[in-house]
Amino acid sequence: MTRRRRPTLDDVADAVGVSRATVSNAYNRPDQLSARLRDQVLRVAAELGYAGPDPTARSLATSRTGAIAVLLDTSLSTAFSDPALSLTLDALARVVDPRGHALLLLPGGAHGGPPAERVLGAQADIAVAYSLADGVAALDAVRTRGLPLVVIDQPLVPGAARVGCQDRLGAALAARHLRELGHRRFGIFAAHSHVRPGGGALTAAEAAGAAFRDTRERLAGYLGELDSCEVVLHEAAGLSAESALDGAFALLGAVPRPTAVLCMSDQLALAVLAAARQLGIAVPGEVSVAGFDDSPPASWSSPPLTTVRQDLVAKGRIAGELVLSLLDGGSGAVPTAGSVSAAGSMSAAGSVSAAGSASASAEVPVSLVVRGSTGPA
Amino acid sequence: MTRRRRPTLDDVADAVGVSRATVSNAYNRPDQLSARLRDQVLRVAAELGYAGPDPTARSLATSRTGAIAVLLDTSLSTAFSDPALSLTLDALARVVDPRGHALLLLPGGAHGGPPAERVLGAQADIAVAYSLADGVAALDAVRTRGLPLVVIDQPLVPGAARVGCQDRLGAALAARHLRELGHRRFGIFAAHSHVRPGGGALTAAEAAGAAFRDTRERLAGYLGELDSCEVVLHEAAGLSAESALDGAFALLGAVPRPTAVLCMSDQLALAVLAAARQLGIAVPGEVSVAGFDDSPPASWSSPPLTTVRQDLVAKGRIAGELVLSLLDGGSGAVPTAGSVSAAGSMSAAGSVSAAGSASASAEVPVSLVVRGSTGPA
DNA sequence: CAGCGTGACTGAAGCGCTTCAGAATGTCCA
DNA sequence: TGGACATTCTGAAGCGCTTCAGTCACGCTG
Numbered sequence: 001m002t003r004r005r006r007p008t009l010d011d012v013a014d015a016v017g018v019s020r021a022t023v024s025n026a027y028n029r030p031d032q033l034s035a036r037l038r039d040q041v042l043r044v045a046a047e048l049g050y051a052g053p054d055p056t057a058r059s060l061a062t063s064r065t066g067a068i069a070v071l072l073d074t075s076l077s078t079a080f081s082d083p084a085l086s087l088t089l090d091a092l093a094r095v096v097d098p099r100g101h102a103l104l105l106l107p108g109g110a111h112g113g114p115p116a117e118r119v120l121g122a123q124a125d126i127a128v129a130y131s132l133a134d135g136v137a138a139l140d141a142v143r144t145r146g147l148p149l150v151v152i153d154q155p156l157v158p159g160a161a162r163v164g165c166q167d168r169l170g171a172a173l174a175a176r177h178l179r180e181l182g183h184r185r186f187g188i189f190a191a192h193s194h195v196r197p198g199g200g201a202l203t204a205a206e207a208a209g210a211a212f213r214d215t216r217e218r219l220a221g222y223l224g225e226l227d228s229c230e231v232v233l234h235e236a237a238g239l240s241a242e243s244a245l246d247g248a249f250a251l252l253g254a255v256p257r258p259t260a261v262l263c264m265s266d267q268l269a270l271a272v273l274a275a276a277r278q279l280g281i282a283v284p285g286e287v288s289v290a291g292f293d294d295s296p297p298a299s300w301s302s303p304p305l306t307t308v309r310q311d312l313v314a315k316g317r318i319a320g321e322l323v324l325s326l327l328d329g330g331s332g333a334v335p336t337a338g339s340v341s342a343a344g345s346m347s348a349a350g351s352v353s354a355a356g357s358a359s360a361s362a363e364v365p366v367s368l369v370v371r372g373s374t375g376p377a
Numbered sequence: 378m379t380r381r382r383r384p385t386l387d388d389v390a391d392a393v394g395v396s397r398a399t400v401s402n403a404y405n406r407p408d409q410l411s412a413r414l415r416d417q418v419l420r421v422a423a424e425l426g427y428a429g430p431d432p433t434a435r436s437l438a439t440s441r442t443g444a445i446a447v448l449l450d451t452s453l454s455t456a457f458s459d460p461a462l463s464l465t466l467d468a469l470a471r472v473v474d475p476r477g478h479a480l481l482l483l484p485g486g487a488h489g490g491p492p493a494e495r496v497l498g499a500q501a502d503i504a505v506a507y508s509l510a511d512g513v514a515a516l517d518a519v520r521t522r523g524l525p526l527v528v529i530d531q532p533l534v535p536g537a538a539r540v541g542c543q544d545r546l547g548a549a550l551a552a553r554h555l556r557e558l559g560h561r562r563f564g565i566f567a568a569h570s571h572v573r574p575g576g577g578a579l580t581a582a583e584a585a586g587a588a589f590r591d592t593r594e595r596l597a598g599y600l601g602e603l604d605s606c607e608v609v610l611h612e613a614a615g616l617s618a619e620s621a622l623d624g625a626f627a628l629l630g631a632v633p634r635p636t637a638v639l640c641m642s643d644q645l646a647l648a649v650l651a652a653a654r655q656l657g658i659a660v661p662g663e664v665s666v667a668g669f670d671d672s673p674p675a676s677w678s679s680p681p682l683t684t685v686r687q688d689l690v691a692k693g694r695i696a697g698e699l700v701l702s703l704l705d706g707g708s709g710a711v712p713t714a715g716s717v718s719a720a721g722s723m724s725a726a727g728s729v730s731a732a733g734s735a736s737a738s739a740e741v742p743v744s745l746v747v748r749g750s751t752g753p754a
Numbered sequence: 755c756a757g758c759g760t761g762a763c764t765g766a767a768g769c770g771c772t773t774c775a776g777a778a779t780g781t782c783c784a
Numbered sequence: 785t786g787g788a789c790a791t792t793c794t795g796a797a798g799c800g801c802t803t804c805a806g807t808c809a810c811g812c813t814g
Contacts, residue, residue, distance in 0.1 A: 006523055008770055019794045024772060033792065051521040055500045056436045057770035060799050065433060065500060067444075067481060076480075077467035080457045081673075090454035093484060102499065103453075104444060105480045107470060122479065123432045123442060123500055144428040146383055241673060274677055296458075296618060300651055385800055396764045401802060410762065434800035437769050 007050040016044050027053055059123070067104045068096060068323060069124035069147070071138050073131055074108045078239045082267050083295040085130065088152065088316035092128070095320025099327075101125070106138075112194065112211070116141035126323055129154060133194055133211035148326035152319050155213045161322040162361040163315055167214050170308035170366035171221025171262070174290045177306070177368055178260040182377035183288060185230045187251040187258035188222055189268045190215050192236050192243070199237025199247060207233055218264050218292065232258055236268065244268050248275035252287065259287055259377045266291035266298045269305055273373065284375030294369055303372030315364045322360070384427040393421045404430055436500070444481045445473060445700060446501035446524070448515050450508055451485045455616045459644050460672040462507065465529065465693035469505070472697025478502070483515075489571065489588070493518035503700055506531060510571055510588035525703035529696050532590045538699040539738040540692055544591050547685035547743035548598025548639070551667045554683070554745055555637040559754035560665060562607045564628040564635035565599055566645045567592050569613045569620070576614025576624055584610055595641050595669065609635055613645065621645050625652035629664065636664060636754045643668035643675045646682055650750065661752030671746055680749030692741045699737070
């Protein structure tokens with residue numbers, strides 16, 4: 001069992017009787033040696049149990065690791081409890097995988113982002129930050145390391161590339177829809193956004209200081225359509241399903257009860273649906289509920305959820321293309337319209353802007369999907 | 378913008394006027410130099426914009442990367458659509474994080490596991506395989522590289538450590554429960570297991586050849602309790618929610634319809650619940666449904682799901698401890714009873730066995746959780 | 755005062771690979 | 785026949801860091 005030291009390139013070279021460079025070429029540049037010799041090298045390598053060039057040594061020599069650091073806001077289970085993340089990362093992974101890049105997950109710690117130390121020590125060629133709170137230390141660490149950066153659903157950082165969605169517009173669409181249905185008493189349900197650490201009721205002014213850009217934007221979108229309406233704001237205590245449920249009960253327990261609840265994610269909306277069922281409140285009879293994202297579970301719920309659709313797959317794909325472009329030394333130019341539309345979205349390609357040569361921002365379009373969870377007041 | 382080459386250890390050393398070794402020590406072994414000098418080194422490093430030792434170079438020198446390769450069966454979105462994975466990986470990550478290890482995700486390709494090439498090129502100290510089909514190439518690649526290996530919910534590989542759950546017992550508990558309720562006509566719903574690529578009805582003999590150990594074990598557990606009962610077997614076409622729903626319709630459409638459906642995961646059971654609702658079939662009035670895993674959504678469904686509970690967090694935690702132990706040169710000894718019970722499970726610590734000095738196997742215990750989805754025939 | 759333990763720092767040998775500028779040999783055509 | 789090219793392979797210089805065996809100076813002890 002105590003195997004000898006693993007064989008290295010040199011061992012193979014010695015065994016074959018060629019130079020180290022030749023063995024390296026056998027793996028990396030087959031055109032640099034005769035097919036015959038190459039076969040022999042590979043055969044001897046197999047005999048010796050040589051598994052191919054050591055990834056770390058190769059990385060040092062080439063200064064590319066083949067990994068993408070994914071900076072998350074929270075723990076893995078919390079982060080992945082929202083299907084939106086899996087969908088987006090999956091699409092991202094599919095784009096970068098053919099180029100040999102894998103995802104290195106850096107879950108968030110207590111302060112809403114991975115510890116700087118983890119970022120500094122991560123073996124990665126580039127960082128992707130997903131919906132981090134503004135100003136977390138992890139982003140500074142990315143900069144000090146000089147890593148290229150792509151941010152998703154976050155404010156644009158100078159020098160980085162960004163992809164997001166039309167948050168404000170989407171929120172406005174949902175609010176307008178409910179308003180047109182005659183609703184005048186609204187609940188707004190925000191995800192945990194560090195305003196009120198324990199969660200709870202919020203004033204609009206407080207919410208405007210949320211640590212997350214999408215929270216701020218969506219809020220603005222809602223409120224812009226709700227002039228002269230009663231509005232109750234609630235922030236969830238955490239990102240877990242339990243805290244969402246707590247918040248849902250609080251919102252539905254408000255007196256007088258809102259006739260419509262605008263939720264900043266489908267997860268929150270589904271929690272409101274669950275709470276309403278438990279309380280015996282009819283949806284959409286007594287209360288209408290709208291979500292945001294149009295993640296898959298939105299269409300399976302009962303009633304199926306009215307929600308703001310954003311193309312999560314396209315978002316991930318664009319992020320992936322930005323990653324590749326930055327890796328190629330590009331300046332984070334926004335992927336061409338061709339690739340965006342190839343993303344399968346039927347709507348217009350969304351707004352896009354390149355601010356200077358060093359940063360770029362893309363947004364996927366949104367649209368309202370009306371299903372069964374909303375009805376007349 | 379065109380910054381000079383990033384500073385290295387040597388640059389800092391030169392700037393301070395000390396040797397390279399001293400700067401290295403400033404970062405890695407503070408006790409090796411005077412506090413005064415160390416401060417100076419760190420200060421100069423900051424001025425120079427040096428972000429600390431390059432992770433790759435450090436890895437090459439120390440031969441530790443600080444990453445754990447996680448081998449998945451499917452794409453990310455599919456894999457993470459089951460909360461069981463997030464929960465387990467989260468628990469695993471929490472155990473290894475304090476030691477500076479992050480997770481490198483290697484999603485599965487067409488053949489039910491990551492391509493060997495990805496495994497060979499992954500920068501990782503150890504591999505964790507999660508519920509891979511038997512005999513995928515990725516596992517061979519792990520061996521050729523000589524990477525330590527921990528498998529979760531898979532057959533034990535020689536030289537690896539393993540953690541799983543008492544699949545057979547759990548399945549038997551569920552089947553017995555329904556049988557005792559008077560059911561005699563059963564449906565069994567298996568996840569995609571490569572027997573019938575397109576999904577569909579299966580004979581017991583076919584199912585016994587499933588590519589996944591847990592499928593085989595759970596099946597055996599069910600069937601062992603169902604003597605002289607009618608049994609219809611169905612395999613889902615894929616792992617997506619859509620294919621689960623299709624399978625659920627097929628099972629509920631069988632004539633005569635089963636009065637009880639045993640599902641090999643909660644995801645499948647929830648799909649059956651959804652299908653039943655759409656078909657107007659009362660649960661548990663007309664059909665009883667049981668799941669497996671007791672993932673969080675099991676308790677939120679309506680009716681809440683009767684299911685086999687396994688402590689997913691404990692499973693992840695044990696896996697994490699096995700990882701650390703293997704990394705420490707341990708032989709994959711099963712974590713002590715202390716750590717297992719610390720996992721928060723109230724039941725007995727499950728069965729554990731160490732086969733030889735080079736491999737070990739742990740199983741988390743299971744128990745039946747009876748909720749609202751099962752009732753008398 | 756010789757001898758010695760100690761704290762602080764350094765030199766240099768790797769870690770395993772890539773890559774680039776040649777060297778060696780063979781080929782082709784004028 | 786001889787020079788211009790290809791083709792195939794090699795030597796050696798890194799990539800940026802860790803680490804181990806010292807070296808050096810200093811203060812202490814007997």
